Amino acid sequence: MNKRIVAFIAAFILIVSATPVSAQTTTPPSGPVYIVQAGDNLWDIATRFNVSESDLMAVNNLTSPDIFAGDQLVIPGLDGLSGTLITVPVPFGESLRSLSRQYSVDPALLVKLNHIVSPTELYAGYNLILLQQDQHPALASRTALAKGETLLELAVRQNTDPWTIAALNDLTEPQSSLPGDLLYLASGSSTAEPTGIPALLTSAVVDPLPITQGATVQIKVTASQPVTLGGMLVDHPLHFFPQADGSQVALQGVHAMTDPGLYPLRLDITFPDGSLQSFEQMILVASGNYLPETLTVDASFIDPAVTVPEDAWLLALVTPVTPEKYWQGLFQLPVADDPYCVKSKYGNRRTYNGGALYGFHSGIDFGVCSETHPFDIYAPADGVVIFTGLKTVRGNATIIDHGQGVYSGLYHQDEIYVSVGDHVTEGQLIGKIGATGRVTGPHVHWDLWVNGIQVNPTQWLNETFPH
Secondary structure (H helix, E strand, C coil): CCHHHHHHHHHHHHHHHHCCCCCCCCCCCCCCEEECCCCCCHHHHHHHCCCCHHHHHHHCCCCCCCCCCCCEEECCCCCCCCCEEEEEECCCCCCHHHHHHHCCCCHHHHHHHHCCCCHHHCCECCEEEEECCCCCCCCCEEEECCCCCCHHHHHHHCCCCHHHHHHHCCCCCHHHCCCCCEEEECCCCCCCCCCCCCCCEEEEEEECCCEECCCEEEEEEEECCCCEEEEEECCEECCEEECCCCCEEEEEECCCCCCCEEEEEEEEEECCCCCEEEEEEEEEEECCCCCEEEECCCHHHHCHHHHHHHHHHHHHHHCCCCCCECCCCCCCCCCCCCCCEEEECCCCEEEECCCCEEEECCEEEEECCCCCCCCEEECCCCEEEEEEEEECCCEEEEEEEEECCEEEEEEEEEEECCCCCCEECCCCEEEEEECCCCCCCCEEEEEEEECCEEECHHHHHHCCCCC
16 A cells, blocks of 8 residues: 555544544433533532433543533433423522522422432522523512502502513412412512512522632622611621612521531511511522642640630620721732732641641731842721731731721731721731741731631632622
């Protein structure tokens, strides 16, 4: 055979063998499919649809977990159905009834798609599985029957007719709706979030969903009448503050060591006459996927006789909730931003001295990049200095109250340039990086507390609170 032909065939075989092969088989099994999106991996998809990775591979005849954007994966356990599957997170306050109305889906189909055994499974942050229905877009406008109001009166108020409202909300007849029943509309004057919370609340939005370990969670509530709000997230009481737009916002940290799982979020609504109404729903806390870290330090710095009293002292100091809000907009880095060196990230699972102490890293450690790198420490946001001084573990420390339960702690300083009672502004020079306290080298540790919990400061560098 001609040598040139042999070379061409060999090159062609090489090219074909190097071309990625789609994870999807040529003739996939029948059933509802999910179209793989950019950034998806097989484990994420299996988790989202509540199936095992091995079952997902088996039903799609996959020999490896490699998948590519555009692949069509059949989701097992949904025999008798066909179409394209999507997932949407369940907002706080939704129920099976409100979700079926919002998405114009029969409740029985939602139960089958999501393998629902109990209504409590529809927790906030749950990935709700839906069959895509382009001809039936989700309804976004909602309303409720007032006490003594008929569906006809409601229809007139919303510029529609009672039969249309009944059909949209799967009512057997216009007379079957009761006062306070949440009803969805094809259009109307309502601009509320689509949610199943009590009708006196125009909206109650939890952000982010799902929650991750170490996150700051914002609960933003708008009511149709003046009310006092309280509540609980995981095991911490919520403190709400009024906003310029008429809403009320509570910010709450979720501890980095909180076991992943479901926890209660409760809203307490107190009316001017003193009567109380509460609404509670389970909410998902997901893993932050934090990395392990091993450190060796002087044993005196991990002695519980030293660490326990110092931790208790700090918690008591940052627990009070100042009514004023001092900070504005995004927080800034407490060190020079060009360049800066992160020596240790928030949330790392730390083991000291070969297992003598185990915990997590409660903040971010900023070191120095070179001998010429600035050692300056700056206030990350406006606030009032409530402590300066030397502590055994944290070394020279400055603690700033930013207001409304938010505090910064800046530790291991060589020098402190501010005093208790000083009002500091964002970017103000407040100290110098050092190596005091429990350290393995010079750096400044930045703690950020939100309502008694140390949270990931990075979120506050990228996201404005409240928002």
